[in-house]
Each structure stands twice: as C-alpha cells, then as structure tokens.
Amino acid sequence: MKQVVYLDEVIFVNLLMNLTVLWLTSRFTGNKLSFVRGLAAASVGCIYALVVLIPGTVVIKHILIKLTITMLMVLIAFRYKGWKKFAGDFLCLFLTGFFVGGLALGLHYLLVSNFANLSNTQLSANYHRWFVLMVTIILSFCVGNWGASIWHKRMGLIDNRVPLTVNLWGNRISVQALVDTGNHLVDPLSHYPVIIMEYEAIKPLLPNEISRLYSEGISQDGSDMLTLLSASPYAQRLRLIPFHSLGNNHGMLLGIRPDDIEVCYKNKIQRIQNVVVGIYEKKLSPGTTYRALLHPQLLAF
Incomplete structure (x- = not known):
C-alpha cells in the first residue's frame, strides 16, 4: 500500500x-x-x-x-x-x-x-x-x-540567597539576591533575563536625573519615565519591562542595562553582561534579608 x-x-x-x-x-x-x-x-x-x-x-x-x-x-x-x-x-x-x-x-x-x-x-x-x-x-x-x-525547588534552587554585585559606569554595589524560579521576566527587545532590584539598593549607581524622578513620585509608570529620559545620554541603556504584581496586572518597570553583574554560586563567581536590572520602588522582603530577585537562568554556569 x-x-x-x-x-x-x-x-x-x-x-x-x-x-x-x-x-x-x-x-x-x-x-x-x-x-x-x-x-x-x-x-x-x-x-x-x-x-x-x-x-x-x-x-x-x-x-x-x-x-x-x-x-x-x-x-x-x-x-x-x-x-x-x-x-x-x-x-x-x-x-x-x-x-x-x-x-x-x-x-x-x-x-x-x-x-x-x-x-x-x-x-x-x-x-x-x-x-x-x-x-x-x-x-x-x-x-x-x-x-x-x-523541579528547581526540589533541587534547592529556590529560597537560596546568593551574593550579587552590579557594576554600572565604573561603580559597584553588592547585595543579597533571592533565587526566584518564579521570575521569568525578560527584556522584550534583547530577551536578556531581568533581575528585580530595590530602588534604594541600586540608587547609589543611578544618575541624579533618574533618582529625581523617583523622589518626585513619577515612578508609578515606567513608560512615563522612559519618555522623560529618552533624550538623556544614557537612554540607550534604559529598558521597559512589563510585569505583574498584586494589584497591578499591567505594570511597567524601568530597567537599566549594567556593565555587568557578578554572581557567586556554589563557590564560583560568574561575570555576566547580557542582563537587565529592573528597578522596583518597594521593598522585596521584610528588613533587608534580600534586595534583589535573581532570574534562575543566571545560575546556569
């Protein structure tokens, strides 16, 4: 047949x-x-x-x-x-x-x-x-x-806190980051994984123009901030990250592309360039237990 x-x-x-x-x-x-x-x-x-x-x-x-x-x-x-x-x-x-x-x-x-x-x-x-x-x-x-x-929970990749260092314009900050397997955020343009970081944690690295927008309460909508900063000399580093949170189903975070980040995991330090840091105005945890949410893909080394 x-x-x-x-x-x-x-x-x-x-x-x-x-x-x-x-x-x-x-x-x-x-x-x-x-x-x-x-x-x-x-x-x-x-x-x-x-x-x-x-x-x-x-x-x-x-x-x-x-x-x-x-x-x-x-x-x-x-x-x-x-x-x-x-x-x-x-x-x-x-x-x-x-x-x-x-x-x-x-x-x-x-x-x-x-x-x-x-x-x-x-x-x-x-x-x-x-x-x-x-x-x-x-x-x-x-x-x-x-x-x-x-699977990642069973393998112990969740609730782990890892040291994270962000390098931007020659300056750096180090914080504790929580490995969050629920964080699937990527930059819509570059498809780079997104790290969520508290504004107060990354503030020392930000230009005054960006910090002023947060202090003036214009940070509710990342798209408005991106429009106001479109003519700035660092506009090419800025990104707009769609996200969902409690009470906010269609939020927009302002993101910034750092020079690189350093992640310490299992006694290894990995430097990663292809990443975006989303700036979150509120606290991520009670106290300062962790100040950033790490994308699980960044541990794949």
Whole structure:
C-alpha cells in the first residue's frame, strides 16, 4: 500500500516538536534559549527527519547518528559551557524528547477512537493529527512553566540567597539576591533575563536625573519615565519591562542595562553582561534579608 507523505507537514510538525523539546530543556536546565538558536537547532533535527524518509538511508537511522544529531542540537541551542554542563543538557534534551514523543503517542491512542467516529475518514485523520499536536504543545508548556519550578525547588534552587554585585559606569554595589524560579521576566527587545532590584539598593549607581524622578513620585509608570529620559545620554541603556504584581496586572518597570553583574554560586563567581536590572520602588522582603530577585537562568554556569 502506497503511503503519501506531505513534505510541508513533516517540516512544520518536526520544527514545532523540536522547538517544544528545546524550550522544555531550557526551562529545566536554566539555559537561555534565543529564538534564532532554537530555530537553528530545531532545523538540524528537522533535516535529519527528512533524510530518514529517503528510501535506502538505513545507516542514518543508526543510534550513534541519532546521538550525534542530539549533541549537535545541544551545542547549537545552548553553546558549550564545559563537559559537565554539556552532558547534563544532552541528557535533559534526550529525556525531554522521550517525554514529548511519548505524550504525543499516548494522546494519539487515547483520542483515535473518538475521531474515528467522524464520517469522513480523511477529515478524521487530519483533525486528529493537528489536535494531538496542539494538545501536546499546550501540555508541554504547562509542564515547562510549573513542572520546572517544582523541579528547581526540589533541587534547592529556590529560597537560596546568593551574593550579587552590579557594576554600572565604573561603580559597584553588592547585595543579597533571592533565587526566584518564579521570575521569568525578560527584556522584550534583547530577551536578556531581568533581575528585580530595590530602588534604594541600586540608587547609589543611578544618575541624579533618574533618582529625581523617583523622589518626585513619577515612578508609578515606567513608560512615563522612559519618555522623560529618552533624550538623556544614557537612554540607550534604559529598558521597559512589563510585569505583574498584586494589584497591578499591567505594570511597567524601568530597567537599566549594567556593565555587568557578578554572581557567586556554589563557590564560583560568574561575570555576566547580557542582563537587565529592573528597578522596583518597594521593598522585596521584610528588613533587608534580600534586595534583589535573581532570574534562575543566571545560575546556569
């Protein structure tokens, strides 16, 4: 019996599934995943899936080839950060791939009888295929959001306080930061992870023009502040960060891109440049237990 394979469907489904697996891996490992790198890594997996469909390509299906493709996807998506980190990322990607594939297969057998009742067999197959894909992605998104937070809690990444140093214009401050796995804020423009820091903590590093806006009570809306500071010489460092908090569902924080930050974690000091500090006017904790909320991706070293 001749089987018809639609190339556009194979490419589209494989890209979506590969991107889902890579995103899930980034959530559990704490790696930052840019869209460009994610798409490039997903494309490698997609090309492999297309080559497998070519008749006579038996060698390409060998387990060593599959492992090599997986390693290549890890290197493209997350870069090489030492063999231990690479091995952990590789194992997580491999297990995540089994999870997503198993989830899709389970949904297929669970729902096939319901869709088989449709009068048009071809219509049934099409609806079933796309429905399974959609549900798989939605469930994977839920696991990535809530499952990763539970995982990090079990691994002890939450409620840990780490020393954080922010360097800006040649000056520096050091505070205690709380590793917050619930902090998923990123800069909408650069997609850099965002650290939330109390205004009073970062105030010594800020220019007088920014401090004056806070003292005059203009800090309620970060977009207004950004407009007022648009002509300043440091405007290119400023960012607008959307956030949600109690009683404020559509807030805007003023953010600033520092020269770099230094994070001390597990007796290692890591200097990171690609980060944004969101300035929060209120206190983050009673007293001064911690004065910043650290994005979990910044501990992925």
